[in-house]
Amino acid sequence: MGILDGKRILVAGVTMDSSIGFATAKVAQEQGATVLISNFGRALGITKRIAKRLPVEPPVIELDVTDEEHLARLPELVGEHVDGLDGVVHSIAFGNPETLLGGKFLEGPWPDVAQAVQVSAYSLKSLTTACRPLMGQGGSVVGMTFDATVAWPAYDWMGVAKAALESTSRYLARDLGPEGIRVNLVSAGPLKTLAAKAIPGFEELDSMWATRSPLGWDNTDQGPTAKAVCALLSDFFPATTGEIVHVDGGFHAMGA
Numbered sequence: 001m002g003i004l005d006g007k008r009i010l011v012a013g014v015t016m017d018s019s020i021g022f023a024t025a026k027v028a029q030e031q032g033a034t035v036l037i038s039n040f041g042r043a044l045g046i047t048k049r050i051a052k053r054l055p056v057e058p059p060v061i062e063l064d065v066t067d068e069e070h071l072a073r074l075p076e077l078v079g080e081h082v083d084g085l086d087g088v089v090h091s092i093a094f095g096n097p098e099t100l101l102g103g104k105f106l107e108g109p110w111p112d113v114a115q116a117v118q119v120s121a122y123s124l125k126s127l128t129t130a131c132r133p134l135m136g137q138g139g140s141v142v143g144m145t146f147d148a149t150v151a152w153p154a155y156d157w158m159g160v161a162k163a164a165l166e167s168t169s170r171y172l173a174r175d176l177g178p179e180g181i182r183v184n185l186v187s188a189g190p191l192k193t194l195a196a197k198a199i200p201g202f203e204e205l206d207s208m209w210a211t212r213s214p215l216g217w218d219n220t221d222q223g224p225t226a227k228a229v230c231a232l233l234s235d236f237f238p239a240t241t242g243e244i245v246h247v248d249g250g251f252h253a254m255g256a
Contacts, residue, residue, distance in 0.1 A: 001032065002030065002031030002032035002033075003031050003032070003230065003231070003234040003235075003236060004028055004031040004032045004033035004087075004230060004233060004234055005031070005032035005033075006032065006033075006086075007028075007032070007033040007034070007086040007087055007233065007234070008033070008034050008036075008082040008083075008084060008085050008086050008087070009025075009028050009033045009034070009035050009036070009085070009086065009087040009088070009089065009233060010035075010036045010037075010038065010061075010078065010085055010087070010088050010089065010131065011024055011025045011028070011035060011036070011037045011038070011089040011091060012037075012038045012063060012065065012088065012089060012090055012091065012092055012127055013038070013039065013089075013090065013091035013092035013093075014037040014038070014039060014047055014050070014051075014091065015039060015043050015046055015047060015050075016046070016050060016193070017050045017053050018192070018193055018222070019091065019193050019222070020091050020144055020188065020191065020193060020222050020225050020226065020229075021037070021089065021091035022050060022053075022054075022222075023222035023223060023225065023226035024089055024091065024225075024226040024229045024230065025037055025054055025058065026054055026055065026226065027223070027226040027227055027229075027230045028087075028230050028233065029054060029055045029056050029058075030055060031230055031234075033087075033230075033233075034081075034082055035054070035056075035058045036058055036059045036060075036061055036078060036081055036082065037051060037058050037059075037060055037061070038060065038061040038062065038063035039060070039062070039063070040062050040063055040064040040067075040070070041064065044060070044062055047060050048060045059080075059081045061074070061077045061078065062077075063077075065092060065119070065123035065126050065127050066118055066119060066123065066126075071126055071127070071129075071130040072130070074130045074131065075130070075131075075133050075134055078131075078134055079134075084134045084135065084136060084137070085131055085134040085135050085139060086135070086137075086139045086140070086233075087139050087140045087141070087142070087233040088127060088128065088131045088135075088139070088140075088141045088142070089141075089142050089143075089229060089233070090123070090124050090127055090128075090141065090142070090143035090144065091143075091144050092119065092120070092123055092127075093119065093120040093144070093158070093161070093162075093165075094115070094116060094119040094120060095112070095115075095116035095119075095120065095156075095157055095158040095161060096112045096115070096116070097199060099112045100112055100113065100116055100156055100157035100158065101154060101155065101156050101157070101158060101199050102154050102156070102199065103154065103156065104156060104157075105156040105157060108156065108157045112157075113157050113160070116157055116158060116160075116161045117160070117161050117164050119161075120158065120161035120162065120164070120165055121161050121162075121164035121165040121167075121168050122164075122168070124141075124143050124165055124168050124169060124172065125168055125172060127141075128141050128172055128176070128181075128183065132176070132179075132181070135179075135181055137180065138179060138180020138181055138182075139180070139181055139182070140181070140182045140183075140184070140232055140233045140234075140237075141172070141176075141181060141182065141183045141184070142183075142184055142185070142186060142229045142232045142233055143165060143169055143183075143184075143185045143186075144185065144186055144188065144225075144229075145162050145165055145166055145185045145186070145187045145244065146158075146159075146162050146187060146188065146190075147162075147187050147246070147248075147252055148160075148162040148163035148165070148166050152205055153204050153205055154199055154202065154204060154205055155199065155205065158199075165185070166185060166244060169183050169184065169185050169242065169244075170183075170242045173241040173242035174242070177241055182232075182237070182238075182240060182241040183241055183242065184232050184237070184240060184241060184242070184243045184244070184245065185243070185244045185245070186225060186228050186229050186232065186244075186245050186246075186247055187244050187245065187246045187247065187248065187252070188225040188247050188248060189209050189213065189217050189219070189247070189248035189249055189251055190202065190205055190206040190209060190217075190219055191219050191220070191221075191222055191225065192206075192219050192220050193222075206219055208251070209248070209249060209251055212251055212254050212256070213248065213249030213250055213251045213254075214249065214250040214253075214254065215249040215250050216249055217248065217249035217251065224247050225247045228245055228247045232245065
């Protein structure tokens with residue numbers, strides 16, 4: 001038996017098998033969940049191929065969280081495979097690395113900043129409300145952040161977008177709590193994912209964890225992060241919402 005036995009989970013934003021979304025889908029299946037995954041555009045073909053590498057090949061749904069038509073049809077598409085959802089994973093973020101990252105904070109143009117905030121933060125609200133009709137008995141929404149309480153080298157406007165994401169999660173927790181829907185985030189340390197490779201100067205960010213994490217940090221292992229997401233999806237956190245769970249080897253708690 002697993003902690004997600006009988007749960008129906010949508011993992012939104014699965015691209016490569018090195019992603020947190022993929023690792024979460026894998027652990028969720030191993031813990032007994034029925035999993036659906038999503039992506040869109042040119043990446044959709046990649047997602048369909050890597051879906052075959054999961055323990056059970058899941059349905060792949062086309063979903064662009066910035067497209068109102070995609071969001072409106074989501075309940076129908078999900079309904080073709082399961083009769084509701086118990087959990088939703090938001091593993092989605094984007095910021096133009098050429099204009100918003102790598103020391104370009106002062107030059108970042110508003111259109112690109114607006115896109116980063118919409119894709120990385122507002123989409124948590126969009127995805128959650130689109131899935132809301134499917135979560136009639138309550139459930140759990142879990143998103144991914146990177147500690148937005150401080151300014152990081154190279155992260156620039158994505159740090160601002162993550163701050164918006166963290167605030168969004170708290171307001172969702174407030175408004176959806178009466179319906180039994182919990183909303184939490186997992187703040188992971190730096191991992192060598194496709195998204196991380198797009199950050200100019202990621203190595204500088206990554207190098208800090210080697211010496212300051214009390215538990216150590218393996219930037220190639222998405223397992224601890226995926227397990228934390230699945231724990232929050234389970235019934236083991238029935239009274240936890242609006243929370244940010246750190247999975248970073250303890251880095252966040254160290255002053256130096």
